[in-house]
Amino acid sequence: MKVAIYGQNYVKETTQKAVEQLLDVLLDKKADVFFEREFLTTQSSEIQNSSKVQIFDALDTSYDLLISVGGDGTILRAVTYVRDLGIPIVGINTGRLGFLATIQTEDIESALTEIFKGEYKISERSLLSVSTEPEHEDILKTNFALNEIAISRKNTTSMITVDTHLNDLYLTSYWADGLILSTPTGSTGYSLSCGGPVITPDAKSFALTPIAPHNLSARPLIIPDNTTVKLKVNGREDQFLMSLDSRIVTLSNTTTVTIEKANFVVKMVELLDETFLETLRKKLLWGEDRRN
Structure with a gap:
């Protein structure tokens, strides 16, 4: 089996220990192991100099797995390597919450x-x-997001107005700090923090969640995932921010943003005894009560 390993490009003790354990297991199973170039530089000299470790700068369809070592944010960055190649992703959690990175370090071998x-x-x-219209060079390189695409204000404490159309029909103008369009995967992230709903991963829906709206009747809205969303920003400043997961670009207020469902999916590996509902209960502490 040909396995790629990706992780945070800074030194973290828990990550290094997880990688050492991971590498031992992979080599014991006779896997061909490839580290992402920058991630390898954060590892011990023994691993860096090992003849059993190879390097990748980009992936292709010859890889059987990509193992992400870190938190959910690490997986979001790993997706930019996997893109539309269909390589399954395994998430080992050395971060905090871990909705996507569900394998704990003590469970790596099993x-x-x-x-x-x-x-x-x-x-x-x-x-x-x-x-975007006009086109933006940075977006053309990596124009997709697994969690969410968010519009937000820049260089101002004033709110912005986000004119929103669904399938070319006018919905509303959000007077807010910004607007989030979230996938089911991203519904437990930024959108949830702004009062958005939790959506199960297999739902065919997206969520529109305003960020701190001043028009108090504005509420999160669930839309079919085949909807085309068009956004136009107005505000006191001439620019606004758009984030694609953890990647941020600056756009002019003259820009029209068009968002739709991507024509490919990301494959997440789950163990047979894992369920989204169990993860939800554990991570959000549903049903926990200190009185009991």
Whole structure:
């Protein structure tokens, strides 16, 4: 099996220990191991100089797995390597919450044993695709997001107005700090923090969630995932920010942003005993009560 390993490009003790354990398991299973170039530089000299470790700068369809070591943010960055190649992603959690990176460090050996036996399932996750008029060079390079695409104000404390159309029909103008369009995967992230709903990963829906709206009747809205969303920003400043997961670009107020469902999915590896509902209960502490 040909396996790529990706992680945070800064030194973190918990990540390094997880990588050491991960590498031992992979080599024991006779896997061909490739580290992302920058991530390898954060590892011990023993790993960096190992003849059993190779390097990748980009991925292709010859890879069987990509293993992400970190938190959910690390997986979001890993997706920019996987793109539309269909390589399944395994998330090992050395971060905090871990809705996507669900394998804990103490379970690395047992989890990989199950995966190498083929005892796992694939969760296909929808993505968002964005285009702008006029075109923006940075967006053309990586124009998709797994969690959300968010519009927000820049260089001002004043609110912005986000004119919003759904399938070319006018919805409303949000008077707010910004607006989030979230996938089901991203519904437990930024959108949730702004009062958006939790959406199960297999739902065919997206969520529009305003950020601190001043028009108090504005509420999160669930829309079908085949909807084309067009956004136009007005405000006191001439520019605004658009984020695609963790990537941020600055756009002019003359820009029209068009967002729709991407034409590919990301494949997340889940163990057979994992369910989204169980993850939801554990991560959000649903049902927990200190009185009991």
